[in-house]
Amino acid sequence: MADGGKVASMRDAVADLVRDGDTVAIEGFTHLICFAAGHEIIRQRKRDLTLCRMTPDVIYDQMVGAGVARKLVFSWLGNPGVGSLHAIRRRVERAEPGPLEIEEYSHFGMVCRYVAGAGRLPFFPLRSYEGSDLPRANPRIVRLPSPFGGGTVYAVPPLNPDVAIVHCQRADANGNAQIWGLLGCQKEAAFAAERVIVVCEELVASEVVRRDPNRTAIPGIVVDAVVVEPRACHPSYAQGYYDRDNRFYLDWDAVARDADSLDSWLDEWVYGLSSHAEYVEKLGEDRWASLAPGEAWSDSVNYGRYA
Amino acid sequence: MDDGAYTATEMMIVASARLLEGERVCFVGVGPPNIACNLAKRTVSPDLELVYESGVFGAVPARLPLSIGDPTLVTGSLQATSMFELFAYYLQAGLIDVGFLGASQIDRFGNINTTVIGDYAHPKVRLPGSGGACEIAINARKVFVIMPQSKRSFVERIDFTTSPGHLSGERPIGWGAGPSAVVTGLGTYRFDDATGEMVLATTHPGVSMIEIRDNTAWDLRIADDLAETPPPSQEELRLIREELDPQGAHTR
Numbered sequence: 133m134a135d136g137g138k139v140a141s142m143r144d145a146v147a148d149l150v151r152d153g154d155t156v157a158i159e160g161f162t163h164l165i166c167f168a169a170g171h172e173i174i175r176q177r178k179r180d181l182t183l184c185r186m187t188p189d190v191i192y193d194q195m196v197g198a199g200v201a202r203k204l205v206f207s208w209l210g211n212p213g214v215g216s217l218h219a220i221r222r223r224v225e226r227a228e229p230g231p232l233e234i235e236e237y238s239h240f241g242m243v244c245r246y247v248a249g250a251g252r253l254p255f256f257p258l259r260s261y262e263g264s265d266l267p268r269a270n271p272r273i274v275r276l277p278s279p280f281g282g283g284t285v286y287a288v289p290p291l292n293p294d295v296a297i298v299h300c301q302r303a304d305a306n307g308n309a310q311i312w313g314l315l316g317c318q319k320e321a322a323f324a325a326e327r328v329i330v331v332c333e334e335l336v337a338s339e340v341v342r343r344d345p346n347r348t349a350i351p352g353i354v355v356d357a358v359v360v361e362p363r364a365c366h367p368s369y370a371q372g373y374y375d376r377d378n379r380f381y382l383d384w385d386a387v388a389r390d391a392d393s394l395d396s397w398l399d400e401w402v403y404g405l406s407s408h409a410e411y412v413e414k415l416g417e418d419r420w421a422s423l424a425p426g427e428a429w430s431d432s433v434n435y436g437r438y439a
Numbered sequence: 440m441d442d443g444a445y446t447a448t449e450m451m452i453v454a455s456a457r458l459l460e461g462e463r464v465c466f467v468g469v470g471p472p473n474i475a476c477n478l479a480k481r482t483v484s485p486d487l488e489l490v491y492e493s494g495v496f497g498a499v500p501a502r503l504p505l506s507i508g509d510p511t512l513v514t515g516s517l518q519a520t521s522m523f524e525l526f527a528y529y530l531q532a533g534l535i536d537v538g539f540l541g542a543s544q545i546d547r548f549g550n551i552n553t554t555v556i557g558d559y560a561h562p563k564v565r566l567p568g569s570g571g572a573c574e575i576a577i578n579a580r581k582v583f584v585i586m587p588q589s590k591r592s593f594v595e596r597i598d599f600t601t602s603p604g605h606l607s608g609e610r611p612i613g614w615g616a617g618p619s620a621v622v623t624g625l626g627t628y629r630f631d632d633a634t635g636e637m638v639l640a641t642t643h644p645g646v647s648m649i650e651i652r653d654n655t656a657w658d659l660r661i662a663d664d665l666a667e668t669p670p671p672s673q674e675e676l677r678l679i680r681e682e683l684d685p686q687g688a689h690t691r
Contacts, residue, residue: 162508263603
């Protein structure tokens with residue numbers, strides 16, 4: 133495909149590729165969590181989604197609070213470094229305003245599900261879960277004898293999301309996406325998914341990607357749309373671009389404790405804005421300046437020329 | 440705070456850090472374990488390699504990480520890898536000497552609940568769940584637990600086993616040794632090699648046996664050589680207050 137072919141606005145990418153009832157994974161372990169995509173899904177009032185993430189984080193608290201989800205698949209449910217996700221807890225503990233189905237694993241179990249999904253395997257084995265109540269709570273975690281001796285393992289099923297949304301520092305117009313810093317399980321989630329949206333801080337020429345192919349996490353061949361959306365991970369972060377906004381994570385605790393205050397937040401910061409560019413502007417340059425990291429460059433390497 | 444005075448959390452962190460003497464590769468949790476590991480690196484165990492489940496080996500955090508995936512963990516580290524590789528090639532393969540876990544409930548055999556209070560399907564309190572704890576509990580060579588102690592956390596029977604400890608007294612062949620220490624705001628505990636049962640090893644300064652028993656829901660075993668935990672030194676307190684947690688986010 134020619135340069136420019138897959139580039140789309142967030143609005144169009146979400147409208148075209150995220151459908152009611154889909155299984156959606158917005159991955160990124162603390163790092164590179166694409167909040168802007170979650171906000172657009174809320175804004176377009178998608179419904180009945182099954183949301184998958186190792187750590188649902190504040191983004192899924194916002195999405196669950198906004199009513200887009202009927203089910204959550206996860207391995208650690210909290211506001212990292214802060215405490216609880218109150219909108220999700222209300223639905224799990226008290227079914228307010230309605231119940232939320234959950235399917236729960238450990239971190240390694242969730243990672244292995246994506247690995248199985250990416251490789252189109254029927255299951256993936258791991259040594260976790262013996263002696264834990266998790267297999268009783270989730271019958272999709274199954275004890276198996278190893279066919280080659282060496283005791284028993286536990287099998288987890290593949291996870292093949294309808295849509296994976298992954299954020300990266302830079303990508304070309306075909307969706308060849310380069311990531312540095314924490315890699316999480318974005319590569320596995322993208323290969324496992326039926327459709328993939330890559331969101332990038334910067335759109336770069338393919339030559340930039342080709343000069344450093346070891347840094348490519350996701351190849352354009354599995355990508356359906358490329359959205360250029362700087363600062364799309366706030367209040368999460370992008371290594372080398374902006375820091376985690378810890379104040380936001382702390383403030384979210386009070387916002388989400390009460391359904392009405394959460395609704396007001398959504399009105400002000402999601403429904404009341406038409407795009408992430410407006411969110412960035414509304415947050416203000418002072419806030420962004422406070423999140424700017426210092427510099428720490430790597431050395432470059434010689435790939436060699438073999439013509 | 441006056442000179443010499445310290446909080447229960449500071450005592451807990453200092454006692455945990457000292458346990459890391461002689462250890463090489465440590466799987467770090469967020470919050471107090473994170474401060475304890477970074478304190479150990481500056482005191483008893485300068486060569487300690489810090490591993491974070493977010494995918495970092497050999498972290499040298501320049502600030503107190505705000506979460507387990509803080510960008511400061513990556514800059515200057517030895518490897519930033521995928522979570523699959525971290526869990527499979529490091530943890531499951533047995534490269535981790537010590538894993539730190541927190542707990543909402545623990546029983547006398549060190550079995551841990553971080554999933555629910557109450558019934559799983561209709562929980563009274565929905566807790567975060569396993570994260571990496573279930574696999575750390577099984578695969579780390581040994582496990583240290585840091586947690587607050589009360590009758591609601593030191594319980595006769597945990598509501599849900601998220602992470603197995605010594606089960607009912609012994610662990611399957613092929614696993615790591617399991618919980619070898621528990622550190623609370625009241626004291627430190629070890630586990631009997633033969634029975635897998637938790638034993639009170641030291642009480643923190645100023646903590647009475649009555650207080651320990653009032654905050655334990657089972658009939659607790661006491662070590663024959665029960666001692667008092669040495670209080671934090673001025674240098675340990677200085678490192679915590681000036682370098683590791685200057686805001687007092689986790690220690691005041």
